Amino acid sequence: MEVKIEAGWKKALAPLFDKPYFSQITAHLKTEKALGRIIYPKGSLLFNAFEQTPYDQLKVVILGQDPYHNPGQAMGLSFSVPEGVKIPPSLMNIYKELNKDIGMAMPNTGNLTKWAQQGVLLLNAALSVRANEPASHSKIGWMDFTDDVIQTISREKNNIVFILWGNFAAQKQIFIDATKHKILKAAHPSPLSAYNGFFGCKHFSATNEYLRQHHLTPIDWML
Numbered sequence: 001m002e003v004k005i006e007a008g009w010k011k012a013l014a015p016l017f018d019k020p021y022f023s024q025i026t027a028h029l030k031t032e033k034a035l036g037r038i039i040y041p042k043g044s045l046l047f048n049a050f051e052q053t054p055y056d057q058l059k060v061v062i063l064g065q066d067p068y069h070n071p072g073q074a075m076g077l078s079f080s081v082p083e084g085v086k087i088p089p090s091l092m093n094i095y096k097e098l099n100k101d102i103g104m105a106m107p108n109t110g111n112l113t114k115w116a117q118q119g120v121l122l123l124n125a126a127l128s129v130r131a132n133e134p135a136s137h138s139k140i141g142w143m144d145f146t147d148d149v150i151q152t153i154s155r156e157k158n159n160i161v162f163i164l165w166g167n168f169a170a171q172k173q174i175f176i177d178a179t180k181h182k183i184l185k186a187a188h189p190s191p192l193s194a195y196n197g198f199f200g201c202k203h204f205s206a207t208n209e210y211l212r213q214h215h216l217t218p219i220d221w222m223l
Helices: 007-012 020-034 048-052 089-102 142-156 166-175 203-213
Strands: 060-064 120-124 161-165 182-186
Touching: 020 142, 048 120, 060 142, 060 166, 089 203, 120 142, 142 166, 161 166, 161 203, 166 182, 182 203
Parallel strands: 060 120, 060 161, 161 182
Antiparallel strands: none
């Protein structure tokens, strides 16, 4: 698999591309393609999160679980959809929390590229999915890869804010050194769980407060 990825990430993650699980991922995707299966996002966007957020500008990681599995939604950034695509329910709840937390007006776009380009890595734990089949690629090796990505960030960087929403994301805290990074946890923004602790978590203002404390430019969350 030809990995289109920003130079800093390419260097930092080079050992991961040589691991057996990466060959396994590549083989699985090739097989799916040969069988005529539709995979999201398209190949050129598989590593879009790393392309949009240069390694040396990384400040925040927002962890998602799985790419969107409906046509036209997945763009390689967790929670984000392209311009003109209807804003999904979880992202709508993220916007509601942003409104309560920092007074942000409700955007008319679901495209979060602006966040990514300011240093917010919008990382899904699995980077691909079969059309209309949620979690269909969760066991092909992606989880091993992204667990290693999180550990690499934790080891090599300092003062990164890790935002973990929901039980799945919270399990990833074992890979993060809490003595040198900030971990923010809350319920998932899904309509099924947002009222159980996502609303009112104030993670966006907390992120910027932490960045300021460490003399880093805060994120402009406005879209």
